[in-house]
Amino acid sequence: MEKIERVIGTGCVLRGDNIDTDRIIPARYLRCISFDGLGENAFEDDRIQAKGDHPLDDQRFDGASLLIVDHNFGSGSSREHAPQALMRRGFRAFVGGSFAEIFAGNCTSLGLPCVTLGDAERARLMDDVNLDPTQELVLDLEARTLSSRRGTVSVEIPDGMRQTLLGGSWNATAVLLEAGKDIERTASELPYMSGFAE
Amino acid sequence: MPPDATRNLLDKVWDAHAVRELPSGQTQLFIGLHLIHEVTSPQAFAMLREMELPVRFPERTFATVDHIIPTRSQKRPLADELAEQMLQALERNTADSGITFFGPSSGHQGVVHVIGPELGLTQPGMTIACGDSHTSTHGAFGSMAFGIGTSQVRDVLATQCLAMARPRVRRIDVTGKLAGGVYAKDVILAIIRQLGVEGGVGFAYEYAGPVIDAMTIEERLTVCNMSIEGGARCGYVNPDAVTVDYLRGRPYSPRGAAFDRAAKYWLSLASGPAASYDDRVELDGNALAPSVTWGINPGQSVGVDERLPVPSAVPDGERAALEEAYAFMQLEPGTPIAGTKVDVTFIGSCTNGRISDLREAARVARTGKVASGVKALVVPGSQEVAKQAEEEGLDEVFRAAGFEWRKPGCSMCLAMNPDKLVGPQICASSSNRNFKGRQGSPTGRTLLMSPAMVAAAALAGAVTDVREVL
Numbered sequence: 191m192e193k194i195e196r197v198i199g200t201g202c203v204l205r206g207d208n209i210d211t212d213r214i215i216p217a218r219y220l221r222c223i224s225f226d227g228l229g230e231n232a233f234e235d236d237r238i239q240a241k242g243d244h245p246l247d248d249q250r251f252d253g254a255s256l257l258i259v260d261h262n263f264g265s266g267s268s269r270e271h272a273p274q275a276l277m278r279r280g281f282r283a284f285v286g287g288s289f290a291e292i293f294a295g296n297c298t299s300l301g302l303p304c305v306t307l308g309d310a311e312r313a314r315l316m317d318d319v320n321l322d323p324t325q326e327l328v329l330d331l332e333a334r335t336l337s338s339r340r341g342t343v344s345v346e347i348p349d350g351m352r353q354t355l356l357g358g359s360w361n362a363t364a365v366l367l368e369a370g371k372d373i374e375r376t377a378s379e380l381p382y383m384s385g386f387a388e
Numbered sequence: 389m390p391p392d393a394t395r396n397l398l399d400k401v402w403d404a405h406a407v408r409e410l411p412s413g414q415t416q417l418f419i420g421l422h423l424i425h426e427v428t429s430p431q432a433f434a435m436l437r438e439m440e441l442p443v444r445f446p447e448r449t450f451a452t453v454d455h456i457i458p459t460r461s462q463k464r465p466l467a468d469e470l471a472e473q474m475l476q477a478l479e480r481n482t483a484d485s486g487i488t489f490f491g492p493s494s495g496h497q498g499v500v501h502v503i504g505p506e507l508g509l510t511q512p513g514m515t516i517a518c519g520d521s522h523t524s525t526h527g528a529f530g531s532m533a534f535g536i537g538t539s540q541v542r543d544v545l546a547t548q549c550l551a552m553a554r555p556r557v558r559r560i561d562v563t564g565k566l567a568g569g570v571y572a573k574d575v576i577l578a579i580i581r582q583l584g585v586e587g588g589v590g591f592a593y594e595y596a597g598p599v600i601d602a603m604t605i606e607e608r609l610t611v612c613n614m615s616i617e618g619g620a621r622c623g624y625v626n627p628d629a630v631t632v633d634y635l636r637g638r639p640y641s642p643r644g645a646a647f648d649r650a651a652k653y654w655l656s657l658a659s660g661p662a663a664s665y666d667d668r669v670e671l672d673g674n675a676l677a678p679s680v681t682w683g684i685n686p687g688q689s690v691g692v693d694e695r696l697p698v699p700s701a702v703p704d705g706e707r708a709a710l711e712e713a714y715a716f717m718q719l720e721p722g723t724p725i726a727g728t729k730v731d732v733t734f735i736g737s738c739t740n741g742r743i744s745d746l747r748e749a750a751r752v753a754r755t756g757k758v759a760s761g762v763k764a765l766v767v768p769g770s771q772e773v774a775k776q777a778e779e780e781g782l783d784e785v786f787r788a789a790g791f792e793w794r795k796p797g798c799s800m801c802l803a804m805n806p807d808k809l810v811g812p813q814i815c816a817s818s819s820n821r822n823f824k825g826r827q828g829s830p831t832g833r834t835l836l837m838s839p840a841m842v843a844a845a846a847l848a849g850a851v852t853d854v855r856e857v858l
Contacts, residue, residue: 207709208585208685212823216830217802221456221470223430223477225538235830262586262619265685266823267802268521269428270537288586291621292521292535299539350553353412362540363439366547369407369416373444373549376407376418381653382511383420386646 193358197283199255201319210266229278259286264293305345393660420514422449428519432541446486459794498770501525501738508638512627512654524615527624528608556666561597564674569855572607573838577679585687588620599673605634617686626658681836683713731813733846737801740818741769745839752843758790759849767799803828816845
């Protein structure tokens with residue numbers, strides 16, 4: 191599986207705390223049995239209400255690979271449809287103040303890093319990218335840094351997620367299968383698995 | 389001191405389910421119970437087919453249909469073709485894999501987090517996963533229950549395991565005693581108001597103290613349900629006699645001597661008297677009033693006797709969030725929340741769609757009639773809940789008062805079925821999320837509160853202090 195060591199591309203600035211997954215992909219688009227096509231509907235209601243003034247409709251951010259957000263991004267519903275929709279719009283990494291845990295876990299399963307940086311540095315990055323959206327950003331997971339035209343800053347990511355991405359084991363099924371019969375052995379030691387038989 | 393005295397429940401359950409440490413440093417955790425529904429599972433089954441993998445423990449996965457099911461007529465084919473397609477995919481996937489499916493004709497269909505407990509599937513000391521964030525509900529039994537995404541549903545189907553990092557544990561003691569008209573919903577809304585919607589990131593919440601001890605399992609389910617709204621990975625209550633009593637005689641509970649062995653085991657899992665925690669918080673239960681959310685996240689609530697916050701009076705860092713909420717909610721800062729007019733009322737959901745919720749709401753419904761112009765829905769959490777309520781005549785109480793008595797499902801909690809707000813309607817709701825657009829209209833507005841408070845709002849046509857009605 192592909193090792194995710196670095197994400198390189200331009201950024202898109204999406205401000206606001208507590209942007210929940212209902213906003214990222216409204217529930218009516220969960221009426222589907224495949225994730226195909228979800229990119230079209232990302233942030234649909236927010237975009238309609240912003241009347242064209244939404245970052246996803248801002249042509250200056252076209253083709254961006256890094257979505258730069260504020261605090262508690264991806265809160266609420268566990269729907270993987272949310273990162274799937276953003277991935278289908280071309281985003282390959284999320285840089286923010288903080289992320290809801292299920293969202294960050296879902297992103298990791300898709301090979302999309304969620305990294306955090308401090309409030310002052312994030313505010314500066316947002317302003318910089320907003321002023322100069324064409325600048326290249328380099329997220330380096332090995333070094334835990336984000337580089338922009340201004341320079342390089344440190345970013346944070348829980349170590350388990352980082353190692354999962356760097357090791358190329360983000361599609362967890364294959365890794366979990368490697369445990370083989372240890373899975374059955376663990377199960378057999380749990381009293382409920384045998385219905386509390388003597 | 390015996391080693392068990394110093395360990396908390398999470399430590400015990402985690403260690404018992406750890407298959408191995410992964411190269412990433414995460415734990416490969418065995419999942420004892422996997423629950424699935426029609427929205428987040430079809431893609432997981434497709435991925436499994438693509439990888440040519442079977443379901444590893446089909447007897448540990450149970451399915452139901454809840455999110456898309458209509459609450460008026462559940463006649464097949466469903467009127468919504470997409471919904472019908474999803475239901476058929478679930479029927480096919482479960483039949484092909486040998487997974488038990490509690491469909492509409494089973495008598496056990498309902499919101500996945502309502503049926504797990506009532507069937508006795510949810511038991512203390514289990515690890516539980518479901519492709520739904522409100523899986524935290526099941527922690528009420530002293531289980532560790534995680535909401536997961538679809539790729540992780542695939543992982544569990546294929547391996548009965550998840551790759552996870554061990555959360556830290558924050559113990560939340562709720563002291564004192566709740567006043568009449570103050571419910572479990574008010575407790576969890578107060579906790580989220582105090583700790584914030586991202587205060588729980590990285591934590592499991594252990595709920596304890598006299599108020600939690602005095603709660604029924606159904607009340608504890610309400611508290612644990614909204615752990616996710618506080619940002620916590622999961623939430624739990626230590627198993628006690630209340631837990632054991634609830635489980636006795638349930639369809640999937642052990643029987644006879646096996647039940648006695650189970651009960652002993654369950655009780656042994658509770659956090660020891662000298663257990664350590666990463667953080668501790670206390671909340672005064674005596675001081676709680678009925679809570680109502682006024683904003684666009686569940687942390688934005690006030691007591692029903694309070695006024696709405698004024699943006700100029702809060703610290704700079706909090707002002708933008710308040711202003712965004714007011715711009716959407718179109719409410720007036722500084723005014724009392726009581727008296728806010730409502731257009732729709734919704735009683736139901738995995739938070740508050742159980743029989744005790746309906747009983748409390750019916751107590752209020754008996755005192756009057758739904759205000760003219762208010763659309764009032766009651767959606768039982770499961771077919772079992774509906775049956776019990778009908779045996780007690782609660783359906784008639786609701787109908788007589790002008791409420792619509794519907795069939796079980798998630799309904800207007802997230803509006804994936806035909807039950808939706810229209811335009812900027814305001815809904816008093818017993819559900820769990822007041823996010824922008826959550827109840828099906830992009831401009832629809834949600835006020836979260838207890839089921840009894842929702843019933844009181846339905847009768848008055850406005851937010852009302854239920855303590856004045858009961």
